[in-house]
Amino acid sequence: MSLQAVRPKILGFISEQASAWLVALVVFSAGCALTVIVAWSASDLYQQQVRQRFQLLVNERFTRLQERFEDQEQRLGSLRRFFVNxxxxxxxxxxxxxxxxxxxxxxxxxxxxxxxxxxxxxxxxxxxxxxxxxxxxxxxxxxxxxxxxxxxxxxxxxxxxxxxxxxxxxxxxxxxxxxxxxxxxxxxxxxxxxxxxxxxxxxxxxxxxxxxxxxxxxxxxxxxxxxxxxxxxxxxxxxxxEGLPKPDRDNLVMQIVDTSDQQKRLLYESSNALASSDLSASRRLTLGDHVYALSLRPSQVFDQTNHSSLASILTMGGLLSLLLSALLYVLVSQRQRALKLVEQRTVQLRQREQELRGAHGQLRSVLNAATQVAIIATDLRGVINTFNAGAEQMLGFKAEQVLNRSTLESLHVAAELEARAASLSVTLGKRIPPSQAMLVENPDSLHEAREWTLIRQDGSQLTVNMLGTVLLDDHGLWVGHLAIYLDVTEQKRAYEALAARDRLLKKLSAHVPGGIFQFTLEPHDNWRFIYASDGMRDIYEIEVGVLQQDAKKVFERIHPLDAERVRASIRLSSLQLSHWREEYRVQLPQRGLRWIRGEATPEELPGGGTLWHGYVSDISDLKRVEEELRALSITDSLTGIHNRRYFQDRLKAEMVRLNRTSGALSLIMLDIDHFKRINDKHGHGVGDGVLQELCRRISQRLRRTDVFCRLGGEEFMVLCPNTDGAQAYSLAMDLWASLRSAPMEPVGVVTASFGVASWQVDEGIDGLLLRADSAVYVAKQAGRDRVAVETIRT
Known part of the structure; x- marks a missing residue:
């Protein structure tokens, strides 16, 4: 295309004759108009966001107040049940x-x-x-x-x-x-x-x-x-x-009115200043048999927090418009100067064109010097007219044997040409002769090298990659074809060996429980799986291809409470080149929460970073068995309450807490009176039933913070955290009364001797247990069926 064809316009849409100042003014005006539109849209978006934020604050405040009202009902309900029972x-x-x-x-x-x-x-x-x-x-x-x-x-x-x-x-x-x-x-x-x-x-x-x-x-x-x-x-x-933000930090102004009050008096009103906004919300709170109207409006703090950015958008938009207009002014003026320079250089380029034609002959010599690549040119009929030294070495023919005598088709296997011609005919919708099959390009794979089989002079076959193109003369006319061949026989053998190795590795990994992987941590915190077996898909429910593209998908599956620990352990393994081993939880879309164990051995990469070879496996079943064994180890199998081991662990933990933060702690020990007589008279089956009924009655009277344990036989212990002696004695009396309030079939009324002991400063576990046991002994010596308190420190 000549220079005159492109001169009427500059930059594709600006006339060459247009003034640079006019262009800058038009662009500045358009930029200002666009800024106004954007500012209007941003203002509308700002109003939507303010309403959304206000609704979120309203919903959170309403939920918190309703929970407090319901909590008051529950607390009074528990006090009423205490009196009823x-x-x-x-x-x-x-x-x-x-x-x-x-x-x-x-x-x-x-x-x-x-x-x-x-x-x-x-x-x-x-x-x-x-x-x-x-x-x-x-x-x-x-x-x-x-x-x-x-x-x-x-x-x-x-x-x-x-x-x-x-x-x-x-x-x-x-x-x-x-x-x-x-x-x-x-x-x-x-x-x-x-x-x-x-x-x-x-x-x-x-x-x-x-x-x-x-x-x-x-x-x-x-x-x-x-x-x-x-x-x-x-x-x-x-x-x-109480518990809400202070007035100078509260985003909401709140009023509560009793709807059943005819005077509509305010039950509560916030002291913070009201904002000049039309936003408001109303909710209904319930307490007992009354319904309260909760009215919420934004405060001045809310307005200050959610200020509009309209002025900033207008300012920045105006500045950007000004900068863009200045930039276009510079570009247009420079383009006009550049076009003049192009006209001067065109004459020089035509002179160089003549010089390039002289270099064409030198190019032919260069082609013959390429001895590792076969370069073959033909005329429009397909007759070979160029056959370089690389073609002679690759196919065994001499140039004089094929030039102007053989066609390119004669060097190819006929069956491949026919199959290729049939495929192209279907794709292109017209008949393609086999003699042209290697030269016609498929629109789906334009300018791509294709694999062919050539026939050497000795009759042997050679696998090559061929790239074909057309030859044009100085006037752009089609005069022939050019084919470039590269021997890929050894390369193909190497690919086949690699493919066989990959198939073997895939078969081996398919029989390994879990997943096998190669994982790299490169500089700039770049995480990547360079290999992942099919088992990785089952472990994380992520396709292997996705894993290799983005390793961070794995960390999205890891439980939030474990993710940072796993990341830290990987970084530590990279820093120390130490063996990596972790057990962590994953949250899967289909199977839910699972436990995973991973192990890997690191090695340092030459260019920086670390490479791990390892595996991961699902240990959810093992974890479930461990939890079941732990539950069995701390539970009494007969009564279903905690056993001696759990009591000792909790007592140690409470003593550590007391030594660190001080506070109160009490023990209630009880021993069933004449339990041996029950077993002797009614049998051990009835005795077991008595133990179970006793645990049921006492468990109903205990608080949520109390710990009820069976020490062995007919001895039981109640651990009462944050409870002083008077409160523990009151609780023990309640337990004593509930135990003897009704007979147990078939043994009648069952009683127990209770002992109460409270922790004293600087006292150890043995001393506290000894005083509780002494209190039980005092109750038995006093005639059983009573509550005794041991106050003497031993």
């Missing part, structure tokens, strides 16, 4: 059970029902038990507690476990005030949890005074009417605000 609860037992429940609750209260004819006797009995005067009281007009007026029924506060520094309003009658009476009557009629309207709480610091009462009736197992109520005094500030 106990015939009588002392104040010490109430304090021991309710004190651990005080989480985001100001107080827990027990209030029995007292009728008019029982009031005097009740007040006298409570005064005698407490050692101080006790009376049923109510608030007088001045807001002070005074003796309650005569009514048919009272529900006075008898027990209270509180966080308040103001103490507990003992004797306060819940029926003396309309709001409290309403919630008590609703709980009594429904038999379920009931919540009061928002009120000012009694006996609570002013900062926490606004809240509600959560009341649950306590109905005996054999009765239909409640004999009292348990109540949670809940400050909304403590329940909602």
């Amino acid at each position: 106990s015939s009588e609860v002392s104040r010490e037992e109430f304090d021991g059970f309710a004190q651990p429940l005080l989480l985001r609750t100001r107080a827990y209260v027990w209030a029995p029902r007292v009728f008019r004819d029982q009031r005097s006797q009740f007040e006298q009995e409570m005064s005698r038990q407490r050692g101080t005067p006790f009376s049923i009281r109510e608030l007088n007009p001045s807001g002070e507690l005074a003796p309650a007026a005569e009514r048919d029924e009272y529900v006075p506060v008898l027990y209270s476990q509180t966080q308040s520094l103001l103490g507990s309003p003992l004797g306060f009658d819940l029926l003396a005030q309309p709001l409290r009476r309403s919630v008590v009557e609703r709980a009594q009629s429904s038999g379920k949890l009931a919540v009061s309207q928002p009120m000012q709480l009694v006996g609570v610091e002013p900062a926490y005074a606004t809240g509600v009462l959560l009341v649950a009736p306590v109905t005996p197992l054999t009765g239909t009417e409640p004999h009292g109520f348990v109540m949670a005094v809940i400050s909304m500030r403590q329940l909602v605000a």
Whole structure:
């Protein structure tokens, strides 16, 4: 194509005659317009992202508050079940059970029902038990507690476990005030949890005074009417605000309103500043029999955190447009100067063209000098007119034997040419003669070397790679073909040997359990599998081809808790050239969680990096057997509770914790009374049943943190972490009562001797166990069927 054909335009779309300044101005205007469009799109995207972030914050806040409300219901429910399952609860037992429940609750209260004819006797009995005067009281007009007026029924506060520094309003009658009476009557009629309207709480610091009462009736197992109520005094500030971000860091402004309150008073409102945004969200919270409306809006902190980048986009877009226009100005002006220079050089190139024609003869000499490659040229009829020295050496013919006498077709095996011609005819949709089969290119494999079989002068065959092309004269006319042949016989033999070795390796690896691999860690933290057997696909559920392309796919399968450890062990093995061995978990899409064991031997690569030869295998079944054996080793086979070994391990761990952080720890040891008589009279089968029933009853009365173990025979131990002596004694009395509360068939009532010992500072395991055993001995010497406390340190 001549120079005149390309002169009208520069850079494909800019006229050569156009002013560089005009081009720069047009590009700058277009860039500014594009910047405005992008800024508009970014603004819309920003608004969507802000709404999404706000919804995420709203959902997280709602979930957290609902969990807190449900937790309060569960805690009060557990206190109610404690009273339902106990015939009588002392104040010490109430304090021991309710004190651990005080989480985001100001107080827990027990209030029995007292009728008019029982009031005097009740007040006298409570005064005698407490050692101080006790009376049923109510608030007088001045807001002070005074003796309650005569009514048919009272529900006075008898027990209270509180966080308040103001103490507990003992004797306060819940029926003396309309709001409290309403919630008590609703709980009594429904038999379920009931919540009061928002009120000012009694006996609570002013900062926490606004809240509600959560009341649950306590109905005996054999009765239909409640004999009292348990109540949670809940400050909304403590329940909602504690544990949330501080006001100067909170992204949300929150309001909670009781939907059943006709005045729609605020139960809780955040103190942080509201943002100037139209975003808002509402949710419904439930507590007992009330539904609360939770209103959430973004705060000023949320606006400051999610500021728009519109100004930055406009600024950067304008600058980029300016730079691009300046760049095009430089390019256009330089292109115009370059075209003038091209015209000057064209004359010089035509002179060089004549010189290149003279070099054509020299090129023929160079072709003959290529003795390792056969170069053969033909005319349009296929008659050979060029046969270099390499062709003579490869095929055994002399040039004068074939030049202008033989065709290229005569050097090929006829069967290959016919098969190739038939395939090309189908592909191209026209008939291709066998004489042209080696010269016609397949559109799917254009300019690719193809393997052929040639016939030497002595009749032997030679495997070669052939690349064929057309020959053009100085005017671009087609004058013949050029074929270049390369002997690949030895190369093919080497490939066949490698293929045989690969097949052997594949067969061997198929019979090896697990997967075999070669893995490299190259500089710049480049991980790569250079070989992976088919077993690797079964181990990681990843195709072998994918593994070899991206080794990091394996680490995506490794369990997050094990991934960093495996990476660190590989790096350590690379650094020290030490044997690598790891056991880790993988999370597979189909088989789920599996255990894998891997081993590999490293070697240093000459160019830097490390190469490992190793294998991996699935050890999930072995791990499962290990876990089953471990469970059997710490479980008593008869009763199903923990055995002596587990008790010793847990006791050692608790002693280590005490020596490190201090705290409380108690032991409750029990020994069944006259157990040998049961075995002798009823047989060992009945004795085993007694042991199992005893474990069932005691397990029902224990807390989640307690550890119940069988030491052997009829001896048992309860390990009570974070429990002082008084709490442990209260728990032991509860266990003692539950054991003798009902007979066991067919032996009747079974009793046990209990011993309680609490850890003392600087005391060892042996000393604590000895004191617990001594306490059991004291209980037996005192007549059995009792709880004894050993307080003397030995």
